[in-house]
Amino acid sequence: MVNVLSVSGLKVTCADDRTLLNHIALDVTKGERIGLVGTSGSGKSLTAAALCGLLRPPLAACVDHLDLDGSEMRRASSRDWRRLRGKKIFQIFQSPASALTPGRRIGPQLKECCKQVGAPIETANLALERVKLSHDVMGQFPYQLSGGMKQRVLIAMALILRPTILIADEPTTGLDILTEADILAALSEMLDETGSALIFISHDLRAVSQVANRVLVMEAGTIVEDCPVAELNQSAAPAARQLAEAAKALEATC
Numbered sequence: 272m273v274n275v276l277s278v279s280g281l282k283v284t285c286a287d288d289r290t291l292l293n294h295i296a297l298d299v300t301k302g303e304r305i306g307l308v309g310t311s312g313s314g315k316s317l318t319a320a321a322l323c324g325l326l327r328p329p330l331a332a333c334v335d336h337l338d339l340d341g342s343e344m345r346r347a348s349s350r351d352w353r354r355l356r357g358k359k360i361f362q363i364f365q366s367p368a369s370a371l372t373p374g375r376r377i378g379p380q381l382k383e384c385c386k387q388v389g390a391p392i393e394t395a396n397l398a399l400e401r402v403k404l405s406h407d408v409m410g411q412f413p414y415q416l417s418g419g420m421k422q423r424v425l426i427a428m429a430l431i432l433r434p435t436i437l438i439a440d441e442p443t444t445g446l447d448i449l450t451e452a453d454i455l456a457a458l459s460e461m462l463d464e465t466g467s468a469l470i471f472i473s474h475d476l477r478a479v480s481q482v483a484n485r486v487l488v489m490e491a492g493t494i495v496e497d498c499p500v501a502e503l504n505q506s507a508a509p510a511a512r513q514l515a516e517a518a519k520a521l522e523a524t525c
């Protein structure tokens with residue numbers, strides 16, 4: 272199996288020398304779908320930001336090895352990262368508003384993605400159709416769209432960019448259960464079409480098991496478990512078992 276992401280010895284520190292992430296090691300194979308779970312503050316979003324080269328001072332990252340689809344990124348500059356972001360690694364954020372430029376209509380933002388990967392401009396319309404959005408959305412500003420619609424626009428961007436790895440950081444948080452199901456279905460279809468690997472960050476094990484078969488559990492800035500979703504309840508790591516038990520208890524009350 273070809274690794275599209277291989278990272279070891281990732282450490283993130285803060286200006287006051289606090290270690291926020293430590294000993295992060297992770298391999299992702301082509302097209303693999305992984306869930307990244309853990310309690311609030313365990314380091315999921317920081318891990319995602321580090322893997323996308325998006326950490327900014329006062330945070331600093333160092334890493335023993337970071338290979339992104341054949342590019343060694345250990346000493347990569349911001350420029351190197353800008354060149355690869357979108358094409359090789361693309362992130363869908365919890366708050367889609369922060370990923371879209373507020374003062375720019377959706378059309379130009381989608382067309383920019385087309386330009387970035389040399390795709391014909393019509394690809395933007397096709398991508399909108401694939402995520403069940405009308406072409407009218409092209410003329411609208413992000414503030415005119417609902418949260419679910421903005422997430423669909425980001426999935427449309429991923430359809431255009433066809434990244435090697437997609438990181439989805441709690442993409443359904445704050446959405447109602449029907450919209451959540453729609454977004455997860457659109458995400459799965461996008462992955463089927465593009466063959467992108469997925470790192471899906473969520474608190475919701477039910478959603479994780481819908482889109483991923485392998486799960487990583489984080490606790491206090493490190494990965495404490497890496498196993499198939501179905502085996503989480505037998506984990507030697509208490510944090511992993513607690514998550515599985517909490518999810519089961521929640522299911523029983525529904």
Ligand SMILES: Nc1ncnc2c1ncn2[C@@H]1O[C@H](COP(=O)(O)OP(=O)(O)OP(=O)(O)O)[C@@H](O)[C@H]1O
Pocket residue numbers: 285291309310311312313314315316317318330
């Ligand atoms: N810019 C920052 N400066 C200092 N500390 C930070 C910064 N960003 C995050 N942290 C700290 O790093 C730790 C991990 O944060 P992170 O956002 O990765 O958690 P998370 O697991 O994604 O949480 P949640 O599930 O609530 O989104 C937390 O203790 C957080 O306070």
